[in-house]
Amino acid sequence: MKAVTSRQNYLRNGAIVALPVLLGVLAINARPFAAMPPLSTPTAVFERVQFADVIEATQPAVVQIAVTKVGGQFAQRGRPDAQSGNRAFEEFMRRFGGRPFKGMPRSGRAEPVQGVGSGFLIDADGYIVTNNHVIDGATDITVTLQDGREMAAVQVGIDAQTDLALLKVEGENLPYVAFGDSDRTRVGDWVVAIGSPFGFGGSVTAGIVSARGRDIRSGPYDDYLQIDAPINSGNSGGPIIDANGQVVGVNTAIYSPNGGNIGIGFAIPSAEAERVVSQLKNNGAVTRGRLGVQIQSITDDVAAALGLPDSQGALVAEVVPEGAAARAGIRAGDVIRRYAGAAIEEPRDLSKAVARTEPGSRTALEVFRNSRTEQLVATIDKHTEVAAFAPAKRSDKATEDALGLGLALGSLSQESRRKMRLDEDVEGALVLGIKAGGVAESGGIRPGDVIVQIDQVEIADAAAAEQALANAKQEKRPSIVLIRRGDEQFFTTMKVV
Numbered sequence: 001m002k003a004v005t006s007r008q009n010y011l012r013n014g015a016i017v018a019l020p021v022l023l024g025v026l027a028i029n030a031r032p033f034a035a036m037p038p039l040s041t042p043t044a045v046f047e048r049v050q051f052a053d054v055i056e057a058t059q060p061a062v063v064q065i066a067v068t069k070v071g072g073q074f075a076q077r078g079r080p081d082a083q084s085g086n087r088a089f090e091e092f093m094r095r096f097g098g099r100p101f102k103g104m105p106r107s108g109r110a111e112p113v114q115g116v117g118s119g120f121l122i123d124a125d126g127y128i129v130t131n132n133h134v135i136d137g138a139t140d141i142t143v144t145l146q147d148g149r150e151m152a153a154v155q156v157g158i159d160a161q162t163d164l165a166l167l168k169v170e171g172e173n174l175p176y177v178a179f180g181d182s183d184r185t186r187v188g189d190w191v192v193a194i195g196s197p198f199g200f201g202g203s204v205t206a207g208i209v210s211a212r213g214r215d216i217r218s219g220p221y222d223d224y225l226q227i228d229a230p231i232n233s234g235n236s237g238g239p240i241i242d243a244n245g246q247v248v249g250v251n252t253a254i255y256s257p258n259g260g261n262i263g264i265g266f267a268i269p270s271a272e273a274e275r276v277v278s279q280l281k282n283n284g285a286v287t288r289g290r291l292g293v294q295i296q297s298i299t300d301d302v303a304a305a306l307g308l309p310d311s312q313g314a315l316v317a318e319v320v321p322e323g324a325a326a327r328a329g330i331r332a333g334d335v336i337r338r339y340a341g342a343a344i345e346e347p348r349d350l351s352k353a354v355a356r357t358e359p360g361s362r363t364a365l366e367v368f369r370n371s372r373t374e375q376l377v378a379t380i381d382k383h384t385e386v387a388a389f390a391p392a393k394r395s396d397k398a399t400e401d402a403l404g405l406g407l408a409l410g411s412l413s414q415e416s417r418r419k420m421r422l423d424e425d426v427e428g429a430l431v432l433g434i435k436a437g438g439v440a441e442s443g444g445i446r447p448g449d450v451i452v453q454i455d456q457v458e459i460a461d462a463a464a465a466e467q468a469l470a471n472a473k474q475e476k477r478p479s480i481v482l483i484r485r486g487d488e489q490f491f492t493t494m495k496v497v
Helices: 052-061 087-092 270-283 300-306 324-328 347-355 414-420 462-474
Strands: 062-070 112-121 127-131 140-144 150-152 154-159 164-168 190-195 203-214 224-227 239-242 247-255 265-269 293-296 314-319 335-339 362-369 372-379 407-411 429-434 450-454 479-485 488-494
Touching: 052 062, 052 190, 052 239, 062 127, 112 190, 127 247, 127 270, 154 270, 164 270, 190 247, 224 247, 247 270, 265 270, 293 347, 293 488, 300 479, 300 488, 314 324, 314 347, 314 488, 324 372, 335 347, 407 462, 429 462, 450 462, 462 479
Parallel strands: none
Antiparallel strands: 062 112, 062 140, 112 127, 127 164, 140 150, 154 164, 190 203, 190 239, 203 224, 224 265, 239 247, 247 265, 293 314, 314 335, 335 362, 362 372, 407 429, 429 450, 450 479, 479 488
């Protein structure tokens, strides 16, 4: 599988751990344990599931993928856990594409490295779906079918954002499986994972769908199915198959403190995979829409400061100049509540909706601004890059106080602009210092930040910032503050009461 922050291909100490796999019937037909309350329906029985027929029909379409790359490790994908800075979580997330070749480089020379992953045929023409991280950087790709046939595969297209790749082989009488509808998959549904864990081709494990819509912060479009079927290194790119024999997910990641299965795996839903694969097949690449905003989640404090009735929506922290949002009149501080008629509950709802919009389309948006709802229309651009939000981290530095908020402010000089690489048009108050335990620190502000807006009013310098904060303190209300940090902007709140 794969690590959210670093995709590594390795075999941990060559250890094989036996795991019990349930392939038959699970039923409750006896009296309850003494410590348990009786079931509301005493005769309740779990649905009987027999996987043998499903496996017999689908296993031939699942392939083992062996890849060769010259020099170093296989390419990695992912980003830091920007939302929480939880490095421990990142360390436990693993994406596995295979295992290193026994002849690892011993010198500075580039030498061949091999990895093993999984994939599955989706039609008789030889198209194979797998993970991008399985084949990323590969110079040779060999596919082995269940019947023992080996075929050279060529790369048709990749999509790093969803970690999907499409390959093609030439052959006759090729077995294949069909995509199912993951939108109809329910928590508790039985599923089967087929793949090549640790190179053991044709391995089958079973479990249930544990959760839907998981965001593991591996990218802007996270919407994973969580699976408890045992999944290990080499399962990457293999299918998750439902009781109807259809693919409802593509294995891509596990949560693991030791590199092995602990029953928490993640799969790309078939609804997303089928959409991406169709574009890769027809165009060799995926085209997405782009609104041109940097967005963030809305906390209860931010909602209160903005006068929102709840914390739903995507808060616009920055607008890309001359982008679709800028042309539509969207401003920093706006909260996008609806997009193309659909409610936006959190930022990734907007990211996914915009990505699926055809570039050039005129799309209606509902934004909350200055305690009012406004209707705007944006002509969506073609996606070229992903805007990432990097929220504030805590600072332990203690300095002089200002307004009793634990905040020392100064003006932006040419020297400070040069050191922080700020454009000439960036105006605001420079944060010189933060007092540990103060109001500013609790808001996530740190030295080197630039306060560019307070309570949705532009800030020209330190004096303007101090006056705005003094007004909020006198009125005993929290302030919403727009912070510039490097190339990023984000909102936070300061409880100045």
